[in-house]
Amino acid sequence: MTPILEGLGALMDWSILLYMLVGLLLGFLVGAFPGITATMAVALAAGFTMTLEPVQGLAVLLTIYVAANFGDRVPAILVNTPGTPASIATTLDGYPMAKQGRAGLALTISAIVSAIGILASVVLFALVAVPVASFARDYFKSPELFALVVFGLAVMIGISSKSMLKGILAAAIGLMIGTVGTYAATGDKRFTFGILELMEGFNFIAVIIGLFGIAELFDQLLTHHQTKTRPISSLGRWWPNRSELKQTKRALAVSGGVGLGVGLIPAAGGDIAGLIGWQQARRVSKTPEQFGKGSIEGITASDTASSATLGGSLTTTMALGIPGDSVMAVMIGSMIIWGIAPGPSLFSNHPDLVASIAGIMVIATLLSLGLSLIRMRGMVKLLDVPRPYLWSGILIFCIIGTYATTNSISTVFQMLIFGVVGLVFKRLSIPAGPVVLGLLLGPLAEENLARTLALLPTKPFFEVVSPIAIVLLALAVISIVMPAVRNARKPRDKRGSLADSILDDDTVAEVEDSHAAMHLLPDPSDEVPAITKPNNTKENLS
Amino acid sequence: MSNANGAEEYTANIVIEPPPAPSRKLEVSFAAGAVIFSVIYLIMGFQIELRREAAPGQIDARFFPILIGIIALVTSIAMLVFALIKEPPTREDLEKQQSGGMRRVAAALIISIAYVFVWSLKSVVIAGYRIEVFPFATALFIFGLIFLFGQRKIAGLIIYPLAITAFIWVLFGMLLRIPL
Numbered sequence: 001m002t003p004i005l006e007g008l009g010a011l012m013d014w015s016i017l018l019y020m021l022v023g024l025l026l027g028f029l030v031g032a033f034p035g036i037t038a039t040m041a042v043a044l045a046a047g048f049t050m051t052l053e054p055v056q057g058l059a060v061l062l063t064i065y066v067a068a069n070f071g072d073r074v075p076a077i078l079v080n081t082p083g084t085p086a087s088i089a090t091t092l093d094g095y096p097m098a099k100q101g102r103a104g105l106a107l108t109i110s111a112i113v114s115a116i117g118i119l120a121s122v123v124l125f126a127l128v129a130v131p132v133a134s135f136a137r138d139y140f141k142s143p144e145l146f147a148l149v150v151f152g153l154a155v156m157i158g159i160s161s162k163s164m165l166k167g168i169l170a171a172a173i174g175l176m177i178g179t180v181g182t183y184a185a186t187g188d189k190r191f192t193f194g195i196l197e198l199m200e201g202f203n204f205i206a207v208i209i210g211l212f213g214i215a216e217l218f219d220q221l222l223t224h225h226q227t228k229t230r231p232i233s234s235l236g237r238w239w240p241n242r243s244e245l246k247q248t249k250r251a252l253a254v255s256g257g258v259g260l261g262v263g264l265i266p267a268a269g270g271d272i273a274g275l276i277g278w279q280q281a282r283r284v285s286k287t288p289e290q291f292g293k294g295s296i297e298g299i300t301a302s303d304t305a306s307s308a309t310l311g312g313s314l315t316t317t318m319a320l321g322i323p324g325d326s327v328m329a330v331m332i333g334s335m336i337i338w339g340i341a342p343g344p345s346l347f348s349n350h351p352d353l354v355a356s357i358a359g360i361m362v363i364a365t366l367l368s369l370g371l372s373l374i375r376m377r378g379m380v381k382l383l384d385v386p387r388p389y390l391w392s393g394i395l396i397f398c399i400i401g402t403y404a405t406t407n408s409i410s411t412v413f414q415m416l417i418f419g420v421v422g423l424v425f426k427r428l429s430i431p432a433g434p435v436v437l438g439l440l441l442g443p444l445a446e447e448n449l450a451r452t453l454a455l456l457p458t459k460p461f462f463e464v465v466s467p468i469a470i471v472l473l474a475l476a477v478i479s480i481v482m483p484a485v486r487n488a489r490k491p492r493d494k495r496g497s498l499a500d501s502i503l504d505d506d507t508v509a510e511v512e513d514s515h516a517a518m519h520l521l522p523d524p525s526d527e528v529p530a531i532t533k534p535n536n537t538k539e540n541l542s
Numbered sequence: 543m544s545n546a547n548g549a550e551e552y553t554a555n556i557v558i559e560p561p562p563a564p565s566r567k568l569e570v571s572f573a574a575g576a577v578i579f580s581v582i583y584l585i586m587g588f589q590i591e592l593r594r595e596a597a598p599g600q601i602d603a604r605f606f607p608i609l610i611g612i613i614a615l616v617t618s619i620a621m622l623v624f625a626l627i628k629e630p631p632t633r634e635d636l637e638k639q640q641s642g643g644m645r646r647v648a649a650a651l652i653i654s655i656a657y658v659f660v661w662s663l664k665s666v667v668i669a670g671y672r673i674e675v676f677p678f679a680t681a682l683f684i685f686g687l688i689f690l691f692g693q694r695k696i697a698g699l700i701i702y703p704l705a706i707t708a709f710i711w712v713l714f715g716m717l718l719r720i721p722l
Binding site for chain 2: 400
């Protein structure tokens with residue numbers, strides 16, 4: 001049997017579908033609740049998937065990853081709050097559409113283009129993953145792998161924090177956490193303080209659930225307040241007509257390309273791709289003035305681009321062992337626990353896994369699309385779940401999930417400690433991404449640095465350190481220096497938010513103006529716009 | 543929900559709050575703390591006991607921690623200098639801390655730690671019967687949390703903790719055989 005048939009055959013089991021349904025539900029839920037990220041959900045689920053077979057576990061985690069990408073559009077469009085960072089760009093045109101009484105249309109278009117983006121990226125993954133892994137396996141020795149780790153860390157530092165120094169410090173803290181435990185090469189104990197539980201270092205799952213899950217929860221507890229309630233939109237009709245679908249074509253092509261490209265850059269995720277895709281689609285659009293005011297092209301661009309990163313992220317993660325985004329960083333941790341080491345040798349050792357992963361992604365996308373189109377009206381009600389139930393549910397599942405990884409109470413304490421650390425980091429604008437990446441890649445960096453340094457005295461420098469390693473190290477320096485220089489050249493009040501750092505000043509000003517003008521308009525719940533059709537039309541019954 | 547014209551409405555909570563103000567004191571305190579932490583880490587790195595010295599050209603267990611410690615120290619000193627001489631950065635990515643927020647976090651943390659301690663007892667013997675601690679501790683824990691988070695309806699306070707506890711017990715304890 002060929003590896004492709006073997007990989008797909010592994011999915012022909014009812015248990016896989018069952019696990020995917022669990023992942024689908026969980027992914028939609030976390031996507032729809034602002035403040036709960038896909039990373040947090042995958043971290044939490046990782047605790048429960050330890051006992052599963054790798055394909056079963058991947059079915060849960062990858063489905064959460066995909067479904068969260070659909071669910072997060074709901075609050076972005078309806079309440080102008082991204083469900084996860086990947087839908088930041090969705091708010092630019094999604095919310096204006098909702099304000100105009102076209103929320104249903106925005107939700108449907110978003111779901112369709114997200115599915116197209118993900119499916120295109122899965123094709124990219126299927127085509128590119130094996131050649132990339134083969135190239136890396138043949139040409140990446142210790143110096144190149146060390147340089148690749150440094151590059152991955154540098155990109156994450158460059159994009160995750162508005163302060164470069166804070167990003168570097170975050171990565172250093174992650175590397176420090178990674179040094180706790182026994183040094184594999186010699187068996188020496190480092191920073192264990194005689195505590196038995198620290199001999200093997202900090203538990204990765206406990207650290208990520210603490211930093212991403214508990215810290216987010218504590219931040220919500222810290223900042224929550226009673227809010228005034230007001231109706232924001234009428235959902236209007238759901239299905240786009242032929243002319244509206246035609247409008248999406250150009251944006252779909254341009255932003256799809258952007259998403260596929262950005263996805264291949266380690267540590268760059270859907271949030272960045274969405275904004276760049278939106279910007280590029282605006283440039284080539286025949287009606288750029290509509291962008292930021294409720295443009296169908298705008299929502300198509302942002303959602304296609306952010307969704308199309310998934311396959312690219314998966315490619316760098318599986319083929320190179322460098323996480324494509326923070327969700328993938330968590331997933332690598334889970335895979336290592338299952339005994340699968342992502343990296344150049346993965347596909348030569350498990351060629352069937354490419355087919356299994358691609359198959360899971362395709363099925364998860366189709367299930368998510370189906371659920372999005374059928375149950376969108378039910379999904380919007382998720383936003384009304386009372387916070388006491390949500391928060392207490394998250395906390396107990398974080399605790400049980402962490403405990404399940406080791407069956408040890410000390411792991412739960414580690415998670416709570418890192419939850420408090422994560423909250424402090426969050427309030428100080430220290431990004432958690434580089435911390436996790438530092439923790440994950442630290443041992444890999446140390447091992448390959450040690451091998452490189454051992455080789456250097458024995459051979460000429462350029463025989464050990466290849467052009468590939470030098471280029472990667474140069475790119476790492478550029479990744480840190482360029483954003484810092486670009487940021488330093490901006491006026492102080494323009495620095496900061498992700499949108500401000502990616503979109504040019506004129507675009508940001510135009511979007512702000514159009515949103516300000518939009519806020520002055522009467523609310524559509526009081527005055528239904530002409531485009532909104534009565535509930536009993538054919539479209540509205542969809 | 544439908545409005546008078548038949549179009550569906552959705553009701554949502556809109557938060558319009560100014561972000562927390564920039565704070566030089568906070569930035570300086572953090573940078574100073576980072577310097578102290580880096581120095582402590584670096585000193586501890588130098589003090590790592592080696593069972594075996596590294597061979598020429600090889601690195602030992604101290605090398606990497608010392609390298610990271612130096613990077614962290616240089617970075618945190620630079621942060622401290624910038625925090626002292628430059629305007630503090632904006633904090634527009636953050637939401638403002640609310641009154642009672644810190645109390646909620648502290649209480650949730652204390653309840654969680656207490657719960658984990660009680661759970662670690664595993665089982666207790668009362669009147670000659672061995673009783674598993676987990677379901678009772680978990681139901682009480684969830685009850686305490688939702689009460690702390692503002693739930694006051696009796697039905698919710700009772701049904702939700704019991705339902706979640708039963709779900710966890712059945713799924714993880716019985717089906718996945720995690721020793722709760």
